[in-house]
Amino acid sequence: MAKKQASKKRSWFKRIMRWFFFAWLASMVYLVLCKWMMPPITTTQIGSLLSGDGLKRDYVDWNEIPANIRLAAMASEDQLFPDHDGFDWKSIEKSLSTNPKKKNKKRGAGASTISQQVAKNVFLWQGGGIFKYIRKVPEFYYTFMIELIWGKERILEVYLNVIEMGPGIYGAEAAAQAYFQKPAIALTDTEAALIIACLPNPKRYTVVPQSKFVGWKHRHILRQMHNIADDPDISTLCNAGLTANEKPRKQTHKKG
Numbered sequence: 001m002a003k004k005q006a007s008k009k010r011s012w013f014k015r016i017m018r019w020f021f022f023a024w025l026a027s028m029v030y031l032v033l034c035k036w037m038m039p040p041i042t043t044t045q046i047g048s049l050l051s052g053d054g055l056k057r058d059y060v061d062w063n064e065i066p067a068n069i070r071l072a073a074m075a076s077e078d079q080l081f082p083d084h085d086g087f088d089w090k091s092i093e094k095s096l097s098t099n100p101k102k103k104n105k106k107r108g109a110g111a112s113t114i115s116q117q118v119a120k121n122v123f124l125w126q127g128g129g130i131f132k133y134i135r136k137v138p139e140f141y142y143t144f145m146i147e148l149i150w151g152k153e154r155i156l157e158v159y160l161n162v163i164e165m166g167p168g169i170y171g172a173e174a175a176a177q178a179y180f181q182k183p184a185i186a187l188t189d190t191e192a193a194l195i196i197a198c199l200p201n202p203k204r205y206t207v208v209p210q211s212k213f214v215g216w217k218h219r220h221i222l223r224q225m226h227n228i229a230d231d232p233d234i235s236t237l238c239n240a241g242l243t244a245n246e247k248p249r250k251q252t253h254k255k256g
Helices: 002-033 043-051 067-077 089-097 114-123 130-149 152-162 172-180 189-197 212-228 232-239
Strands: none
Touching (some): 002 114, 002 130, 067 212, 067 232, 114 130, 114 152, 130 152, 152 172, 152 232, 172 189, 189 212
16 A cells, blocks of 8 residues: 555656656746747736737837837846846845835845846746745746857847736837837837836826936936946947947936
8 A cells, every 4th residue: 555655646746756857848948939030928018918908919020129128128128138148146145135014225226237137027937925935946947048058239129028017018119100100110219218217007107198206217318328328238239230220329318
């Protein structure tokens, strides 16, 4: 009897391990395919459909994403993006050492890079609480793998196509059409900054009508765009694949 029970346990263990192996293998095939194709759908997009927000998206190629929205994304979300290995270790350390009970903790002082956001949006799920902590290990793994296999251009291209930029609005092209009735490639610097400014919480911080947070944040982003535009690594990434007419002009924004 004891031998039968031990045999059953081994059998179940083998089945579980086999299931995990095939799930891992399928995810790796999907990850490699996504180096060249856009994700057919993500869990966040499914959530938008189920919640009634709908799904508005228009995936575009790298050379149809303008330099100014590439710059705005890095200026706002991840200024070290061209240089890190997927993780901002200093920010992670700072985040871990921050007292969560501190009432005056600065808003938006997170440690999530663009690469981590892509890993979460394409392969995993949103949400806080215990699900946030369960997600951390696979998020670390997928972040490492896309950095290794995709490279920076592809990560930023996918980011600016799949990130939610309003209720049910995904990607820069869909956002440009929804908010400004023009293609993303025709966005002005201010319009690009306004779109990116909603990213902390695109359902709460709205571009149209413009929320108070977006009004403040987009001006901050414009200043940061000016500050980092001349960085060689950022400039190279912003200009990659674009013609001379599509490259960013020197920013001249007033402080204040």
